[in-house]
Amino acid sequence: MNKIKLTLAATGLNNTDNPGPGIPVIRGIRESNAFDLRVIGLAYETLEPGIYMEDMVDKVYIIPYPSEGTEALIQRIEAINSIEKIDVLIPNFDAELFTFMKAEEKLVAMGIRTFLPTIEQFEERHKSNLPDFGKKYNIKVPESKPILNHSDIKSIKDDFEYPVMVKGKFYDAWVAYNEEQVRIYFNKISAKWGLPVIIQEFVKGTEVNVIALGDGKGNTIGAVPMRKQYITDKGKAWGGITLDAPEMLELTDHIIKSTQWKGGMELELIRTSKNELFVIEINPRIPAWVYLAVGAGQNLPEALVKLALGQKVEPYSKYDIGKMFVRYSWDMIVDLKKFEQISTEGEI
Amino acid sequence: MKVKKNIAISESGFVFDPSSGESYSLNPIGTEILEYLKKNMSFEEISPLILEKYDVDQITFERYYFDFVNSLQQFNLISNEQ
Numbered sequence: 001m002n003k004i005k006l007t008l009a010a011t012g013l014n015n016t017d018n019p020g021p022g023i024p025v026i027r028g029i030r031e032s033n034a035f036d037l038r039v040i041g042l043a044y045e046t047l048e049p050g051i052y053m054e055d056m057v058d059k060v061y062i063i064p065y066p067s068e069g070t071e072a073l074i075q076r077i078e079a080i081n082s083i084e085k086i087d088v089l090i091p092n093f094d095a096e097l098f099t100f101m102k103a104e105e106k107l108v109a110m111g112i113r114t115f116l117p118t119i120e121q122f123e124e125r126h127k128s129n130l131p132d133f134g135k136k137y138n139i140k141v142p143e144s145k146p147i148l149n150h151s152d153i154k155s156i157k158d159d160f161e162y163p164v165m166v167k168g169k170f171y172d173a174w175v176a177y178n179e180e181q182v183r184i185y186f187n188k189i190s191a192k193w194g195l196p197v198i199i200q201e202f203v204k205g206t207e208v209n210v211i212a213l214g215d216g217k218g219n220t221i222g223a224v225p226m227r228k229q230y231i232t233d234k235g236k237a238w239g240g241i242t243l244d245a246p247e248m249l250e251l252t253d254h255i256i257k258s259t260q261w262k263g264g265m266e267l268e269l270i271r272t273s274k275n276e277l278f279v280i281e282i283n284p285r286i287p288a289w290v291y292l293a294v295g296a297g298q299n300l301p302e303a304l305v306k307l308a309l310g311q312k313v314e315p316y317s318k319y320d321i322g323k324m325f326v327r328y329s330w331d332m333i334v335d336l337k338k339f340e341q342i343s344t345e346g347e348i
Numbered sequence: 349m350k351v352k353k354n355i356a357i358s359e360s361g362f363v364f365d366p367s368s369g370e371s372y373s374l375n376p377i378g379t380e381i382l383e384y385l386k387k388n389m390s391f392e393e394i395s396p397l398i399l400e401k402y403d404v405d406q407i408t409f410e411r412y413y414f415d416f417v418n419s420l421q422q423f424n425l426i427s428n429e430q
Contacts, residue, residue, distance in 0.1 A: 173372055206368070226371035244366035321366045322356070 003036040007084055008305065009077075009112075011042045012092025012288075013050025013057070017329075018234050021092040023050045024291040026057065028301035031294065035305070040084050042077075046343045052334045059084065062346040066099040074103050074123065078110060086112045089306045090301070092285055094170040097122060103261035115216075115308035116263045117284045124326055125259075125282040127167055127198045133282075139251070139259045140278045142203045142270075153182050156199055165200040165280075168193035173235060175202060203280065205272040211286065211293050212252045213300045215261030215307055222298040222316035223252045226289065229324070237289050237327075242296045244321045251277055264290075289325060296323040349417070351386040351426050365425060372423065377402065377417060385417075397418060 012020030026039050041050055041057035044065055051060045061080050064072045073096075080086070089112050100107070101116050108248060116122075124133055127144060134141030145159060156164060156179065163338045166185040167173045170193050174185040182199070189197050212223035225248040230239035252267060264286035270278045286301065295302050295317040306313045342348045356364045361374040362383065376406060377398070384394045391413060398409055420426045 208369075229369065241369040243369050322364055322369075 004034060004309070006305065006309075007040060007041055007087050008033040008035075009040040009080070009084070009086045009089045011044075011063070011090075011096060013048040013053075013060070014045070015049040015053075017232055018038045018236055019288040019327075020048075020050075021286045021288045021290055022090075023053065023056055024288060024294075025090055025092060025286055025301045026050075027291055028299050029305055030056070032299060032302040032305075034302060038084075040080065040086060042080075042340075044161045046339065049332065051342055051348065052332050052338065062342065062344065062348050063230050066096045067222065069097045070103060073099055073315060074298040077103075077107070077112070081110050081112060084108075088113050088115075088305050090114070090286075090304065091116070094232055094238055094283065094285065097284060104176055113244065113310075115304050115306045117261060117265075121259055121261060122284050125284065127169060127200070127281060128196055129158075130200075130279070130281075134279070137255065139255065140276060142201035142278055142280060144198050144200040146198050147186070148195050148197075150183065150186070153179055153186060154241070156182060160199060160201055163202045165198075167198040167200055169196060169198065183226075200280065203270045203278045205270040205278070207280075208248060208269050208271050208277075209237075209240075209287070209289075210248050210252045210267040210269070211290055211300065212256060212261075212265045212267065213286075213303055213307075214256040214259075214261030214263065214265060215313065217262060218257045218260050219306070219315060220249075220253050220256045221303050221313055222293065222300045222319075223249050224293040224296055224298055224300075224319045225249065226292060239324065239326045240292055242292065242319060242321055242323045247275075247277065251279075255279075255282070264300065291318070292325040295325065296320040349385065349390075349425055350388065351382065351420075352424070354384075357382055357386065361415055363390065365423075368424065371422065374423075380418060381413070382420070382425075385420075 010022045010026055012022030039057050039062035042063045043051050043060055063076050066073055074328045091097055101119050128146035130141045130144050131174040163175050163177045165173055166176050167181055168189040172189050176182040176185055186197050197217040208227050210223055210225045213221040215221050225243040226240045227243055228237040228240045232238050266283040266287035268281040270280055297321050298316040303313050338348055354366050361379040363372040
């Protein structure tokens with residue numbers, strides 16, 4: 001089989017206890033037989049572990065945070081692209097997706113392809129828009145309400161029963177049992193992720209997740225349901241298992257079909273004791289546990305790259321049930337020279 | 349009483365519920381009883397087999413049996429449907 005020469009750029013190299021999806025995405029693509037691959041890692045911080053994983057990335061560049069503005073980020077990508085000739089770029093952070101979506105035309109003009117949701121798809125599934133999303137697509141979602149300041153906290157008791165979930169617009173979720181706790185989490189979250197902070201009805205049940213890939217035409221290219229078996233104090237999955245859950249896949253198909261979802265997606269669901277499924281979040285990207293899907297037989301990162309390249313991709317029809325992932329930490333020994341190079345030159 | 353049809357029971361007593369992702373470990377007698385239940389056998393059918401094979405009286409077995417079945421129900425491994 002002729003391999004396609006591919007230069008792939010990916011962000012999310014922060015394989016920490018709050019892991020980004022970059023390294024598992026790259027790992028999946030590296031395992032594909034379809035590509036003659038060169039991987040360009042794009043990092044925000046000099047201590048993102050993926051920078052130093054030489055078997056994963058061929059070259060790494062530091063890029064400016066999206067908060068520094070679209071222009072600064074795109075200029076940096078332009079400079080990197082003039083050297084590397086990137087074919088496909090996979091952004092892996094919620095906080096940077098909007099910037100890359102907005103810059104899609106510029107990226108295409110540079111010869112860089114992405115496979116991201118549209119801005120409309122991205123916006124309507126926001127945590128603060130979830131109730132409208134639920135109504136529009138006939139999906140069970142918890143009640144939620146964005147709050148912008150301390151004075152909104154008092155009125156929470158008019159709309160919700162305690163406990164409630166207090167969530168950041170991109171990350172972080174805490175259970176608050178009273179007004180005082182909401183105030184604490186509001187300060188914590190707004191300082192880190194900005195406003196609004198979202199108050200969400202607490203739905204009792206088991207959290208389950210689905211990773212999925214939509215082709216942008218209403219078809220599900222792949223989907224794997226999972227339950228977290230081991231959760232860190234940051235709420236991240238440190239172990240998980242694939243499930244036999246046709247009702248979760250049905251819900252995923254329904255969402256992808258009705259939104260014509262384009263790109264990777266993670267559904268965060270709560271299954272109640274009555275077996276009802278509530279959508280609590282839709283993350284518009286591949287999650288960090290994507291390698292479980294690869295291990296279970298669905299190489300979704302590979303499929304995403306093929307879709308970005310405009311190739312026809314046959315949907316996956318099965319996966320292994322009861323396949324587990326167990327995450328671990330590993331100390332790499334790194335020469336100071338490398339750290340010096342990435343710190344001073346912004347590339348390695 | 350019916351064992352959920354996709355429940356996997358291994359010889360070692362490891363039970364996996366693929367719908368919930370939960371797994372359980374049973375001792376050999378628990379495994380044996382769950383296997384009988386999976387074959388749709390009733391308490392009246394299971395009881396003589398256990399009483400003959402193990403050193404246990406009818407009343408003690410009945411007590412432990414229904415306690416075990418309650419646990420299986422609680423973990424959603426069996427349902428009451430006939």
